[in-house]
Amino acid sequence: MLMIAVSKIAGTAAAALLLASTLVISGCGGSKTTTASAAGQGGLEVSELRYQGSVGAVTYPELAEDLGYLAPLKLKYIGNTISGPQDIQSVVTGDTDFGGAFNGAIVKLLAAKAPITPVIAYYGVDDNTWTGYYVLDGSPIKTARDLIGKKIAVNTLGAHHEFVIKEYLHRQGLTKEEIDQVTLVVVPPVTSEQTLRAQQIDVATLGGILRDKALEHGGIHPLFTDKDLFGVFSAGSYVLTKQFIQQNPKAARKFVEATAQAIEWARTTPRDEVVARYEKIINSRGRKEDTTAIKFWKSTGVAGKGGTISEAEFSTWVDWLVKEGTLKQGELNPKELYTNEFNPYANGK
Incomplete structure (x- = not known):
């Protein structure tokens, strides 16, 4: 993918x-x-x-x-x-x-x-398999509105992560025009953590082993997760x-x-x-x-x-x-x- x-x-x-x-x-x-x-x-x-x-x-x-x-x-x-x-x-x-x-x-x-x-x-x-949308500790991004004009890394367009992100933005009250100002950047998942830490993107989509390894390295936290939004x-x-x-x-x-x-x-x-x-x-x-x-x-x-x-x-x-x-x-x-x-x-x- x-x-x-x-x-x-x-x-x-x-x-x-x-x-x-x-x-x-x-x-x-x-x-x-x-x-x-x-x-x-x-x-x-x-x-x-x-x-x-x-x-x-x-x-x-x-x-x-x-x-x-x-x-x-x-x-x-x-x-x-x-x-x-x-x-x-x-x-x-x-x-x-x-x-x-x-x-x-x-x-x-x-x-x-x-x-x-x-x-x-x-x-x-x-409870064991889920994806988080991570920002750097100290990031100015605290809410959905802070994502306007920012970049979020996903593995592909038109799939799971795009829908989850846009649903999060909808639920937080952003208009379609505001959501259109949030840019999705397609990045290989294996390099998403590195791209986030280099501040080439503002949010990294991380799940599974890539999420666990990134959390071990520290310095990041989830803005939201797909489980937060939809449960099991x-x-x-x-x-x-x-x-x-x-x-x-x-x-x-x-x-x-x-x-x-x-x-x-x-x-x-x-x-x-x-x-x-x-x-x-x-x-x-x-x-x-x-x-x-x-x-x-x-x-x-x-x-x-x-x-x-x-x-x-x-x-x-x-x-x-x-x-x-x-x-x-x-x-x-x-x-x-x-x-x-x-x-x-x-x-x-």
Whole structure:
């Protein structure tokens, strides 16, 4: 999820998502997923699912495959994603079979008429997994209003952090015109602390190992956190195209069931055992990755059991986009944006 650019909030992310929507007709017309014989693949319509991975991290579908939950389906790695919005755009264009992103970014793409359906939550915020928006000790920034004319570092535009920041500014009473004066600077997360301490930005977005290391160094404190704003919630979902679901319902169900089982395995298994399994997966896939960050894994962050999606996890962002003027009131019904149809945990199993 690393890009380098400097940009105002308005316009950039929306343009990228709308561009993706223009590719819907050409990109989603035909799946490149390998067709399998029903006899050889347990009656599933396909034998493999194409996806993008993340450097030094293990996704829940990858964990599901390693645990044997996904069989007879196999995963086909085609490269690493640079961001959530890019990952789901790859699904829209037919380059991958599934991808994941922040729910607000998914709502934007759905508003652009992309034929995708969120099927399972895969990351979020809990007591152990959260992100803070940090300033230097002694910084003149004490309130949201102090951010007018200032720079905040984020990992990408149009995703989780942009929405959280703008929601914070909204709640603190800033007008749209004032919010437009707060600049988001896209900075690789690994260099955000250094960039903050060099005073090239005014606020750094820090989570996980990068947050913990920065706090050990001292001299910073959070202005606010995503957990402060929203509490415990699932923030992002994996999506499939509507066409894929229609043509491959058994494979879609298998994918969701296996991913849900993997999430619950990670939630209920002792942390050291989860970390050891992740390290084994990373080392065995031969991508020349560093496993340092995975040692600091703390929790799934997924709110719903097995990644079940709640209506609030989409209605929050629909309401937000209505407030922003991106959507019209009633244009999207949150209840119709996602499905828990394939998730066994949604049925109490």
